Amino acid sequence: xxxxxxxxxxxxxxxxxxxxxxxxxxxxxxxxxxxxxxxxxxxxxxxxxxxxxxxxxxxxxxxxxxxxxxxxxxxxxxxxxxxxxxxxxxxxxxxxxxxxxxxxxxxxxxxxxxxxxxxxxxxxxxxx
Numbered sequence: 001x002x003x004x005x006x007x008x009x010x011x012x013x014x015x016x017x018x019x020x021x022x023x024x025x026x027x028x029x030x031x032x033x034x035x036x037x038x039x040x041x042x043x044x045x046x047x048x049x050x051x052x053x054x055x056x057x058x059x060x061x062x063x064x065x066x067x068x069x070x071x072x073x074x075x076x077x078x079x080x081x082x083x084x085x086x087x088x089x090x091x092x093x094x095x096x097x098x099x100x101x102x103x104x105x106x107x108x109x110x111x112x113x114x115x116x117x118x119x120x121x122x123x124x125x126x127x128x
Contacts, residue, residue, distance in 0.1 A: 008117065012114075015110060016110060019110060020106055022102065041083060041084075044083045044087035045083055047087045048083065049075070052071060052075075
């Protein structure tokens with residue numbers, strides 16, 4: 001009986017930890033670029049401009065006091081390496097932020113496990 005109780009609490013704790021931990025995407029980082037070809041620079045610049053044209057990004061920049069002309073002039077002042085780094089980071093950004101869906105799913109999984117545990121123990125849970 002003690003073994004069953006220990007294993008049950010271990011599984012509950014493990015599911016809690018697994019459900020709460022955020023996803024981590026691992027991968028290789030690109031090496032620093034010495035020089036970009038004009039085609040790569042224009043592709044990176046187009047990606048950054050497309051991101052800046054998004055409605056939410058434009059509104060946020062206006063809230064910060066930046067006008068589209070200022071943003072464009074600052075973008076023109078960046079060198080090739082800075083534009084490339086900015087283009088790489090644009091892919092990683094989520095404009096609206098994290099929706100919290102992972103947290104909601106983790107809470108639901110924990111609740112389902114607790115219900116199953118109570119059902120299997122037929123309501124005989126005694127915490128000492």
